[in-house]
Amino acid sequence: MSTLTSYDPITREAIGTVAITTPEQIPALVASSRKAQKNWGALSLTQRQQLVTQAYQHLESVQDQLAILISQEMGKDYQRATYEAGGTIQSGAYFAQEIAEALSTEKVDRSTELQYRPLGVVAVISPWNYPLAMANNLIMPALMAGNSVVLKPSEETPLVAELFVNTLNEILPENVLQLAQGDKQTGQALVSSDINMVAFTGSMATGKHIMASAAPGLKRLVMELGGNDPMIVMASANIDAAVQFAVGSSFENAGQMCTSTERIYVDARIADEFERKVVALAGRYQVGPWDQANVNIGPIVNQKQHENIVAQLKDATQKGAQLLLGRDEYALPFIQPTVITGMTPDMLLEQVETFAPVIAISHFKSINEAITRANDSPYGLGAVVFGGQGANSVAEQLEAGMVAVNQGVGGGNAPWVGAKQSGFGFHGTASGHRQFAQVRVISK
Numbered sequence: 197m198s199t200l201t202s203y204d205p206i207t208r209e210a211i212g213t214v215a216i217t218t219p220e221q222i223p224a225l226v227a228s229s230r231k232a233q234k235n236w237g238a239l240s241l242t243q244r245q246q247l248v249t250q251a252y253q254h255l256e257s258v259q260d261q262l263a264i265l266i267s268q269e270m271g272k273d274y275q276r277a278t279y280e281a282g283g284t285i286q287s288g289a290y291f292a293q294e295i296a297e298a299l300s301t302e303k304v305d306r307s308t309e310l311q312y313r314p315l316g317v318v319a320v321i322s323p324w325n326y327p328l329a330m331a332n333n334l335i336m337p338a339l340m341a342g343n344s345v346v347l348k349p350s351e352e353t354p355l356v357a358e359l360f361v362n363t364l365n366e367i368l369p370e371n372v373l374q375l376a377q378g379d380k381q382t383g384q385a386l387v388s389s390d391i392n393m394v395a396f397t398g399s400m401a402t403g404k405h406i407m408a409s410a411a412p413g414l415k416r417l418v419m420e421l422g423g424n425d426p427m428i429v430m431a432s433a434n435i436d437a438a439v440q441f442a443v444g445s446s447f448e449n450a451g452q453m454c455t456s457t458e459r460i461y462v463d464a465r466i467a468d469e470f471e472r473k474v475v476a477l478a479g480r481y482q483v484g485p486w487d488q489a490n491v492n493i494g495p496i497v498n499q500k501q502h503e504n505i506v507a508q509l510k511d512a513t514q515k516g517a518q519l520l521l522g523r524d525e526y527a528l529p530f531i532q533p534t535v536i537t538g539m540t541p542d543m544l545l546e547q548v549e550t551f552a553p554v555i556a557i558s559h560f561k562s563i564n565e566a567i568t569r570a571n572d573s574p575y576g577l578g579a580v581v582f583g584g585q586g587a588n589s590v591a592e593q594l595e596a597g598m599v600a601v602n603q604g605v606g607g608g609n610a611p612w613v614g615a616k617q618s619g620f621g622f623h624g625t626a627s628g629h630r631q632f633a634q635v636r637v638i639s640k
């Protein structure tokens with residue numbers, strides 16, 4: 197039996213191992229999921245809601261273990277890991293209810309109705325940065341719609357997934373939710389197998405591979421992909437509020453968040469004050485291990501990603517950007533809080549997602565220049581503008597799935613939506629939940 201070892205990103209010590217699901221084992225696993233789906237899909241929405249709610253309540257018994265595993269496997273501080281575990285578990289009953297309402301049969305006229313039917317077997321492929329929440333966002337609507345689910349979690353965080361799925365399975369019927377552990381080989385085999393849908397959260401590059409592999413079977417896709425989110429700071433902005441947001445959003449989860457602020461365009465007239473205050477606040481952040489007090493920036497998840505970040509920073513300084521905070525030396529596994537200014541469009545840091553505690557600033561002379569730079573990207577996940585009068589009009593011109601004025605994106609009970617190459621299909625709200633179901637129009 198081949199095994200996958202999960203390592204602590206700081207000490208590189210093994211935390212535990214899981215059995216790998218080899219590509220050869222995938223067809224039989226998917227066949228058993230398909231068999232289990234028949235009974236699961238035949239249950240009423242209310243019956244599924246009851247079982248899912250009960251299963252999520254059962255997770256409370258392992259809430260702290262889940263939080264500790266999140267911290268151990270990907271380095272997030274314990275407080276945020278607890279928040280992720282608790283939020284996922286507590287939202288269970290609420291979302292089961294909301295999804296049940298969204299998927300209830302709708303009358304169109306006297307003789308016609310819309311039914312939301314199961315698709316069959318859904319492959320959920322998830323990333324490591326919010327290992328529980330990201331998997332859960334896709335598993336919950338897929339299960340509630342009457343599909344069986346095979347989860348392929350990130351190879352960086354297999355233990356969180358194992359505990360999550362095994363605990364749910366103490367309540368759910370056999371094989372309705374199964375795990376396929378492994379790296380991209382396991383993921384590729386799953387996408388090419390006899391499944392009906394891939395619900396994926398991860399990078400743009402992997403999204404393109406999955407889309408190509410899913411094409412021969414015209415498999416249904418929901419793609420929640422990477423971002424390179426811009427923030428525009430107008431001269432009329434409340435500078436202190438903009439500084440708070442810029443630093444908090446860039447450093448959250450060590451910058452390893454799909455909607456973290458990646459590019460800041462600030463009006464040249466206020467740039468000095470903005471940068472001075474950003475450096476002062478950013479300098480107060482502490483880098484270190486998850487179980488140490490006062491630490492608010494954890495490690496970078498692995499060496500490959502660390503090398504990618506360092507290459508982007510070196511590329512920027514070689515092309516003329518200046519470091520305002522942060523050292524030009526990068527010992528594994530951390531990236532010190534970094535503020536860099538003088539960004540230009542030819543720099544990698546500007547062009548691709550960085551996923552690090554890095555604040556990258558450009559100055560603009562006209563608001564049109566800022567809007568053009570913000571939109572000049574294949575990404576289109578989130579975009580933020582801070583400003584007074586005119587900020588709403590700037591927001592209307594930003595090409596992103598989620599746009600916000602003087603606050604972060606994703607507020608309220610809204611779906612999580614990417615535009616351009618940051619994805620398509622989405623989860624959350626009734627229209628998101630319905631993407632995990634097949635609509636059947638029936639007139640009788």
Ligand code: NAD
Nearest residue numbers: 323324349350380383384398399402405420421422423454
């Ligand atoms: P990744 O794309 O490297 O991996 C994601 C998952 O895909 C992993 O489980 C991996 O094993 C699997 N995989 C890799 N290659 C595959 C293939 N060819 N076929 C099938 N599966 C394959 O992403 P990551 O590094 O785990 O996560 C970080 C990325 O996720 C960032 O780009 C981030 O922005 C994005 N993300 C997006 C959202 C969102 O809601 N839009 C949320 C969280 C993370």
